[in-house]
Amino acid sequence: PLRVAVLISGSGSNLQALIDAIESQQLPGVEIVLVISNKANAQGLQRALKHKLPVAYIPWKKREEAEQRISALFQLFQADLIVLAGWMRILSAGFIAQFPQRMINLHPALLPDDSSDSYTTSDGSVIPALRGLHVVERAIEAGLKVTGSTVHYVIPAVDAGPVICRAEVAIDVDETPDTLQEKLKNQEHRLIVEAVRAYAEQGRLVTSS
Numbered sequence: 001p002l003r004v005a006v007l008i009s010g011s012g013s014n015l016q017a018l019i020d021a022i023e024s025q026q027l028p029g030v031e032i033v034l035v036i037s038n039k040a041n042a043q044g045l046q047r048a049l050k051h052k053l054p055v056a057y058i059p060w061k062k063r064e065e066a067e068q069r070i071s072a073l074f075q076l077f078q079a080d081l082i083v084l085a086g087w088m089r090i091l092s093a094g095f096i097a098q099f100p101q102r103m104i105n106l107h108p109a110l111l112p113d114d115s116s117d118s119y120t121t122s123d124g125s126v127i128p129a130l131r132g133l134h135v136v137e138r139a140i141e142a143g144l145k146v147t148g149s150t151v152h153y154v155i156p157a158v159d160a161g162p163v164i165c166r167a168e169v170a171i172d173v174d175e176t177p178d179t180l181q182e183k184l185k186n187q188e189h190r191l192i193v194e195a196v197r198a199y200a201e202q203g204r205l206v207t208s209s
């Protein structure tokens, strides 16, 4: 089976989507072997424990130390694939380089196939590629009519790397960060499962293009 480690920082609803997909046989050959959080009180840790998954809390005081502990755990649990599902810490280039084509990230905005700063939506409008933090709020503030979510391979540049899959959502006139976050998450729960399934079926470097 494909042994997956999931990194979280918060509610873990995307982790839950993966757990549910595995338990309902929608992800054949996939197993979650470890869940790591940088927050002791992350709700996602409780979700993992409820399903008897091994969990680790790794505080993020010193990045180097934390990364060493995380990669030791990946080795110990023999993780094949690392899924960043609501992981809110930037990983060093050296750490990322240890897992080429083995780490994927879920990002709550539309990212292009290349490193360009814009993204062309399905209706042909060109919007900024929102990278970094607070992209849900920033999409509304920028007056965008559409945003979305992207699952991509992790490379040393922040929120960049070959795209596995993505999906758009409309931003309504009365949209708030909360309503938009909820719409995005609902869609992400399908998207993250789709990405892990594609990876499990096709192996490394499945991309959307």
Ligand code: GAR
Pocket: 008, 009, 010, 011, 012, 013, 014, 015, 044, 085, 086, 087, 088, 106, 107, 108, 132, 149, 184, 185, 188
């Ligand atoms: C998701 O919307 C994910 O796209 C976003 O955090 C949320 C986590 O939700 N990720 C990032 O912002 C990564 N920088 P969850 O904890 O309920 O899965």
